[in-house]
Amino acid sequence: MKNKIGGYLETNVFSSDKDDSHYIYLVIGMAKECASHTEHGPFSAIIVKDNEIVGSGINHVTKNNDPTAHAEIIAIRDACKNLNTFVLKGCVIYSSAEPCLMCEGAIKWARLDRLVYSATAEDAQRGGFDDLVFKTSSTPHKILNRQEGSKVFDIWNNNNKSIKY
Amino acid sequence: MKNKIGGYLETNVFSSDKDDSHYIYLVIGMAKECASHTEHGPFSAIIVKDNEIVGSGINHVTKNNDPTAHAEIIAIRDACKNLNTFVLKGCVIYSSAEPCLMCEGAIKWARLDRLVYSATAEDAQRGGFDDLVFKTSSTPHKILNRQEGSKVFDIWNNNNKSIKY
Numbered sequence: 001m002k003n004k005i006g007g008y009l010e011t012n013v014f015s016s017d018k019d020d021s022h023y024i025y026l027v028i029g030m031a032k033e034c035a036s037h038t039e040h041g042p043f044s045a046i047i048v049k050d051n052e053i054v055g056s057g058i059n060h061v062t063k064n065n066d067p068t069a070h071a072e073i074i075a076i077r078d079a080c081k082n083l084n085t086f087v088l089k090g091c092v093i094y095s096s097a098e099p100c101l102m103c104e105g106a107i108k109w110a111r112l113d114r115l116v117y118s119a120t121a122e123d124a125q126r127g128g129f130d131d132l133v134f135k136t137s138s139t140p141h142k143i144l145n146r147q148e149g150s151k152v153f154d155i156w157n158n159n160n161k162s163i164k165y
Numbered sequence: 166m167k168n169k170i171g172g173y174l175e176t177n178v179f180s181s182d183k184d185d186s187h188y189i190y191l192v193i194g195m196a197k198e199c200a201s202h203t204e205h206g207p208f209s210a211i212i213v214k215d216n217e218i219v220g221s222g223i224n225h226v227t228k229n230n231d232p233t234a235h236a237e238i239i240a241i242r243d244a245c246k247n248l249n250t251f252v253l254k255g256c257v258i259y260s261s262a263e264p265c266l267m268c269e270g271a272i273k274w275a276r277l278d279r280l281v282y283s284a285t286a287e288d289a290q291r292g293g294f295d296d297l298v299f300k301t302s303s304t305p306h307k308i309l310n311r312q313e314g315s316k317v318f319d320i321w322n323n324n325n326k327s328i329k330y
Contacts, residue, residue, distance in 0.1 A: 024309045028317065035320035041330070042321040062328040065251045067274040068238050077231055086230045096314055102274060105267025108299045109232040115306035118314025127318030128329050134273045141280035144189045149261055149283025152193065153292030155200040156207040163227040164293050165206070 020116050023048055023094040028118055030058060031071075031096035039063045042127060045075040045095040047088065047112070054091065055079025071095065072103035076110045086165060088112050097124050100131040185281050188213055188259040193283055195223060196236075196261035204228045207292060210240040210260040212253065212277070219256065220244025236260065237268035241275045251330060253277050262289050265296040 027044045035042035041059030048054065057074025061067055072095050080086055088110040097119040099107060107115055121131040156162055192209045200207035206224030213219065222239025226232055237260055245251055253275040262284040264272060272280055286296040321327055 102270025123315040150288040152196045
């Protein structure tokens with residue numbers, strides 16, 4: 001999805017609250033659309049670079065049987081595909097709601113400059129979503145054979161053709 | 166990827182350290198393979214249900230230009246596709262390294278029963294990966310128009326055909 005937002009850009013060359021308000025308006029509208037249908041969860045996100053929308057996403061968890069298909073993840077994948085990169089420096093992500101733990105991590109890995117969102121995790125909890133719970137809960141886990149697993153990174157460091165990120 | 170591990174299962178009906186050691190051995194081996202090539206980051210994961218491998222993944226970040234394509238994310242998507250569900254209750258995920266913030270969140274959303282991993286985030290840092298940094302860093306962010314964004318969840322709650330997850 002690549003759209004110039006006609007007219008609006010002329011007086012807003014740099015990121016500002018006015019730009020941010022515009023893009024947040026767009027994602028809230030998309031999320032409202034999703035919330036009123038059954039195929040998608042009530043979330044949406046867009047990614048903007050130099051006042052151009054370079055990626056977008058709506059929630060596909062239940063539609064695609066994919067628990068990782070949050071709006072932000074899909075928007076990041078879309079922007080990376082459109083820009084042919086795995087680094088979104090210089091980009092801003094607008095999300096209809098506060099990113100969960102997973103999406104917060106994805107935003108960091110994508111090296112996005114900034115995040116603007118509207119609803120909070122508390123609001124999402126009112127809709128039945130576990131974002132808040134996950135911030136303090138922990139999946140039962142154990143570490144096994146660390147010594148051997150750690151050697152993987154020695155092999156990696158000795159591979160001078162590896163692509164660092 | 167659906168494989169019975171021939172012979173081994175007969176004496177290991179229930180999850181045990183012996184089972185866990187076996188599956189960790191597999192993911193470490195896969196990660197070592199990845200680490201010695203340029204196409205993939207040095208990580209791998211598998212998902213096991215009832216002693217059967219129901220999903221697997223290796224890192225595709227640089228290969229696919231997708232910062233979300235960590236081994237665990239790909240394994241979760243693969244298992245969900247194979248089992249035709251967005252809920253992986255009853256499944257265990259084995260990862261060659263400690264899941265990052267993003268993958269930790271994905272594991273929670275997928276409702277995986279357990280996590281077993283080998284290398285730690287400290288080990289991954291030795292390989293140049295920012296997992297540890299991300300646990301304490303924060304992307305610059307702001308909340309905008311929360312009141313309007315919050316209404317999305319009222320629409321969602323009033324939609325009796327919505328699929329909760």
